[in-house]
Amino acid sequence: xxxxxRIAVFAVGALGLAIAFLLAFDAxxxxxxxxxxxxxxxxxxxxxxxxxxxxxxxxxxxxxxDTVGEEFILVLAVLGGTLLLRAREDEREDDSDDAPRSPEVxxxxxxxxxxxxxxxxxxxxxxxxxxxxSPGGGFQGGVALATAIHLLYVAGDYQALDKLRPVPLFKxxxxxxxxxxxxxxxxxxxxxxxxxxxxxxxxxYQKLASAGTVPxxxxxxxxxxLSSVVVLLSEFLEQTHVVxxxxxx
Amino acid sequence: MTVGYVVAGWLxxxxxxxxxxxxxxxxxxxxxxxxxxxxxxxxxxxGYRDHATAPVFGDIPSNPHVVxxxxxxxxxxDIVVSATVTALLLxxxxxxxxxxxxxxxxxxxxxxx
Numbered sequence: 001x002x003x004x005x006r007i008a009v010f011a012v013g014a015l016g017l018a019i020a021f022l023l024a025f026d027a028x029x030x031x032x033x034x035x036x037x038x039x040x041x042x043x044x045x046x047x048x049x050x051x052x053x054x055x056x057x058x059x060x061x062x063x064x065x066d067t068v069g070e071e072f073i074l075v076l077a078v079l080g081g082t083l084l085l086r087a088r089e090d091e092r093e094d095d096s097d098d099a100p101r102s103p104e105v106x107x108x109x110x111x112x113x114x115x116x117x118x119x120x121x122x123x124x125x126x127x128x129x130x131x132x133x134s135p136g137g138g139f140q141g142g143v144a145l146a147t148a149i150h151l152l153y154v155a156g157d158y159q160a161l162d163k164l165r166p167v168p169l170f171k172x173x174x175x176x177x178x179x180x181x182x183x184x185x186x187x188x189x190x191x192x193x194x195x196x197x198x199x200x201x202x203x204x205y206q207k208l209a210s211a212g213t214v215p216x217x218x219x220x221x222x223x224x225x226l227s228s229v230v231v232l233l234s235e236f237l238e239q240t241h242v243v244x245x246x247x248x249x
Numbered sequence: 250m251t252v253g254y255v256v257a258g259w260l261x262x263x264x265x266x267x268x269x270x271x272x273x274x275x276x277x278x279x280x281x282x283x284x285x286x287x288x289x290x291x292x293x294x295x296g297y298r299d300h301a302t303a304p305v306f307g308d309i310p311s312n313p314h315v316v317x318x319x320x321x322x323x324x325x326x327d328i329v330v331s332a333t334v335t336a337l338l339l340x341x342x343x344x345x346x347x348x349x350x351x352x353x354x355x356x357x358x359x360x361x362x
Binding site: 010014017021022028033034036043046047053058063067073076080084134239 | 255261265266270295296297299304305307308310316318321329334337339343355
């Protein structure tokens with residue numbers, strides 16, 4: 001349908017949806033209500049499991065099976081992106097060093113990128129390791145670590161980025177991270193409990209070695225997410241810098 | 250009914266409006282992100298508790314008065330899912346531009362072999 005008809009249909013639908021929203025919001029408990037039964041129970045459970053960060057406890061301990069699904073979604077998305085962005089029959093990959101270099105960037109940008117990279121790496125590592133103790137976790141830390149590596153690209157140097165992150169290595173670590181998560185879950189079965197039960201000693205509150213399997217699962221997820229994001233971004237960057245149509249110089 | 254919920258509804262409608270009137274695939278993907286973020290706002294608004302703090306404890310709490318952490322973990326999963334969807338959509342947009350030569354969804358209405 002043409003553009004005007006599409007907008008008209010949308011307007012009618014949006015009006016109906018807006019009315020439905022307002023009616024629904026009226027029926028919700030008022031904003032800031034004291035009554036959160038699931039919240040209270042999950043906080044009690046997290047404290048009993050000696051995990052300071054209740055959200056991480058929910059993600060890796062109380063609802064740990066959903067996180068397995070989340071990890072597999074990420075891996076599948078990277079797989080799909082790799083398949084979609086592979087060189088077609090009429091393209092080739094140009095890995096030679098006389099491929100056009102990245103455009104010149106300002107010195108200030110370059111310096112800031114190089115300075116920020118070790119700081120961001122440290123921050124990402126901290127987020128992954130302290131997932132059970134303070135806000136953070138495997139997913140957040142993995143993304144921060146991947147961002148740190150790509151600050152090299154932001155600082156204007158695709159060649160340096162390409163040499164620093166060998167993609168086959170990151171594909172291997174991605175698989176290793178996901179497998180480690182599942183293996184830790186299966187290890188719980190070996191001790192006679194259900195999949196992903198928290199079977200390690202819970203330790204004492206706020207120590208690094210507390211909350212049982214949660215720090216290990218966090219580390220596995222951190223490695224997997226870091227590798228997934230690096231592989232995914234490498235596919236997109238190769239589209240710009242490496243893949244050339246047949247017949248180009 | 251408060252601003253928190255109405256913001257979520259508004260974000261959703263404006264995101265979908267952006268997709269409907271979009272002339273560029275990348276723009277419509279970003280509008281989809283906006284629509285997805287409306288679900289985060291709604292979930293977090295539902296989980297809010299007056300005068301409560303974040304669900305992270307420095308020491309074993311005697312009387313934990315915190316916001317609802319269950320919806321926060323739902324939003325957490327939601328964000329990861331939306332990031333993966335965005336990545337796949339962007340890959341599709343790249344290939345659409347290469348094969349059809351255009352990023353305008355109005356010009357991409359016919360299937361090409």
